[in-house]
Amino acid sequence: MIDRLKDLWVHRELLYNLTVKELKVKYKRSVLGFLWSFMNPLIMLAVFSLVFSILVKNDAMNWFVVYLMSGLLPWLFFVNCLMQSVGTVVGNPGLVKKVYFPRETLPLAAIGANIFHFFMQMAVFFIFLLIIGWHFSIYLLFFPLVFLLEVTFTLGLCMFLSAANVYLRDVQHFVEVATMAWFWLTPIVYPIGMAMNALGEWFRLYLLNPMTNIIQLWQFIIYNPHYYAAKVYKFPDKYPAVNYLSFWGILGTSLLAVFLLVFGYYYFVRKERGFAEQI
Amino acid sequence: MAEYAVEIDEVSKMFKLYHENVKSLKEKVLFFRKRGYEEFWALKDVSVSVKPGETLGIIGANGSGKSTLLKCVTKILYPTSGKVVTNGSIAALLELGAGFQPDLTGRENVYLNASILGFSKKEVDKRFDEIVAFAELERFIDNHVRNYSSGMYIRLGFAIAINVDPDILIIDEVLAVGDEAFQRKCLERIEEIQESGKTIIFVTHNVEITKEICSYVVMLDHGSVVKEGRPREVVNYYHQVMETAEEGSERGDRRLEILGVALLNEAEEPTTVFHTGQPMKIRVAWRANEPVTDPVFGFSIDDYRGFTAYGTNTRLKGLDLGTLTGEGFVQFDLSSLPMLEGRYLVSAAIHSRDEQTIYHWLDRHVPFDMKSDVDDAGLLYVPTEIQVFR
Incomplete structure (x- = not known):
């Protein structure tokens, strides 16, 4: 594996x-070209602002649209990485069957492009925050670490899935369905307190979702719940309801991410030898 | 420097031919036990070593394992047993323009493709102009590749791989695609690469090219090495095998039947080897299964490419054979064979004067070899006197 690296x-x-x-x-061949990277989050911001300030009023949380975006952008990064990388090996038979090169560059390139898009979108989002005079939390300094955690988790999963997809094409379809369910099992469009209230004992299970921890970290460092949601959703055990982060949750997610990366890469490298025969 | 640039050591490759290509989970679960496959050995214990600076040619019929072997060398496939050791950077031309992106320009594709082959931007920068000039695409290099003609496409693909300067260049049957001028240019470039001491592995169906550029040739058949050695020997063997494999075609209504065709030397002995300048007698034995009026007997001598060296018939020679009954033979006396070394095939035919009715036609029926005492180049021997004036 060292040789492979x-x-x-x-x-x-x-x-x-x-x-x-x-x-x-x-x-290529689009008029706005590059600008689409910026248009995407801009339009999202515009639509959500409209919807959540006029149609669905949520008085319990200040700036719900910021809460939503701070979880949604990292989630979209995750999902786009999965969806785009899972088919990369299968989608490039001309290359895989005819030229030698480390095949992991294929899913990695898809992730690399998404990292770029993510930063573009985040840039737009932060400009928006500056314009509305956002009260940033000091924890925003953890941005690189949180990002690293999400990328590690995503990389491992993408490696594993793109290799497995060569042998079992169901993976591709499974990812589409699974991410949809996964999205609703992660506190993005609702505050985690709602899940806590509704699930009761099952809430422990809900917390096992690694993306819950990752998304909550994002919401924690960007949305700044201490400032914007400190007075709402207080529960008996004193946790702010828009954030339920624990040391063990973060540690567990980090360990899982590292394990997934090592395992995913190992699996990919092992299966790679047969790629040219299978596609 | 390592002793070998490429060392192929008892490489075998087995493919599993599944009866049903099971690819979805449902099928995998349902047919978990039943999945049957046949083993197909594309390569069986192949060992070949190539020293640095050598040019190895690999020839063989379709399906003999040539491409599989190259793919094992380039790490696209991995051998089932045995191993391949390579020393040096490899550029493989298994398919020209593999990985070209239609929506990028020629320029962008040059860099992308070179990096797929494993070469850095710096190396490409140095050679960029050379690559473009070689591909003759100066005017189009900033156009999208999707607008390229297929000729431009392959020219660019070839130009990239051949100009990035690998230690080992692997070429699979890609020369055949360009027009003649470009093929010539490619061969010249290959010779330059050889002179600079690089190693080349070359797979082709155009076996005559291997005689020109290879120092060593290996012939594969059904996954095994059946012959290896000097290009000329192996290529001649290849032709022999291919001829016996491909049956000379036969047609006609056989009212007048050719019983046999014999090639005789000056002593009237049947033989399959003739020397340049020697006479040859072609004897065509016939039998009339019913009386036939005014038939024409003819023969031709073709080389392995189907190029006819010579042919004639009784009509062209002004003969009228009348009505034939019973049996007999027609003998063509060739007073002197002008062909230089090579393998030739004799076809014999009997047809009506207007060639509307074919009684019996044996196409490329009898092979023979030409030997020559002279080393002159070309197909035919032309007696030449040289005078020097000063």
Whole structure:
């Protein structure tokens, strides 16, 4: 596996080129081209602001749209990575059957392109926050760490799924359905307190979802619940209802992410030898 | 420097041919026990070593395992048993323009494709102009590749791989696609690469090319090495095998039947080897299964490519054979064979004067070999005197 990492390092330029290709190809032959990266979050912001300030009024939380976006953007990054990388090996038979190169560059390039989009979208989001005079939390300094955690978790999962998909094409379809369910099992469009109230004993199970922890971290550092939601959703055990983070939850998620990355990469490298025969 | 650039050591490759290609979970669960497959050995204990600077040619019929072997060398496939050791950077031309992105420009694709082959931007920067000039795409390099003609596509693909300067260049049957001028240019470039001491592995159906550029040739058949050695020997063997494999075609209504065709030397002995300048007698034995009036007997001598070196018939020679009954033979006396070394095939035919009715036609029926005492180049020997004036 060390050899494989070295090989990947030798091909780092390929990884870069493939990532750039993903970005270029995505917006080729469109008039606005690159601007779409910015349009996406802008339109989301506009629509959600409209909906949540006029149609669905939620008086319990200040700036619900910011809460929503701070969880939704990282979630979309995660889902787009999964959906786009899972088919990369199967989708490039011309390359896989005809040229040698470390095959992990294919899913990695898809993730690389999504990382770029994520930062573009985050930039737009933060400009919006600055304009509305957002009261940032000091925890925002943890941005790089939270991002690292999510990327680690995503990488491992993507490696595993894109390799498994070569042998079992159901994976691709499964991911589509599963992410949809997963989305609603993660506190993105609702505060976690609602789940806590509704689930009772089952809430412990709900907390096992690693994405719950990751998304909550994002909401914690961007939305700044101490300032914007301190007075609402108080529960008997004194936790703010828009955030239910625990040391053990974060540690467990981090360990799981690292384990997934190692396992996913190992699985990919082991299965890779048969790729050219299977697609 | 390592002793070998490429060392293929008892490599075998087995493919599982599944009866049903089970790819979805439902099928996998339902047919878990029943999944049957046949083993197909595409390669069986193949061992070949290539020293640095050598050019290895691999020839063989379709399905003989040539491409599988190359894919094992380039790590696209992994051998079932045995191992492949390579020393040096490899550029493989298994398919020209593999990985071209239609929506990127030629320029962008050059960099992308070179990095897929494992070469850095720096290396490409140095050679970019050379690549474009080689592909003859100066005017179009900033156009989208989707607008390229297929010729431009392959020219660019070839130009990239051949100009990035690998230690080992692997070429699979890709020369055949360009037009003749470009093929010539590619061969010249390959010769340059050879001169610079690089290793080349070359797979082709155009076996004559291997005679020109290879230092060593391996012939594969059904996954095993059946012959290896000097290009000329192996290629001749290849032709022999291919001829016996491909039956000379036969047609006609057989009212007048060819019983046999014999090639005789000057002593009237049947033989299959002739020397340049020697005479040859072609004897065509016939039997009339019913009386036939005014038939024409003819023969031709073709080389393995189907190129006819010579042919004639009784009509062209102004003969009228009248009505034939019973049996007999027609003998063509060729006073001197002008062909240089190579393998040739004799076809014999009997047809009506207007060629509307074919009585019996044996196409490429009898093979023979030409040997030559001279080393002159070309197909035919032309007696030449040289005078030097000064």
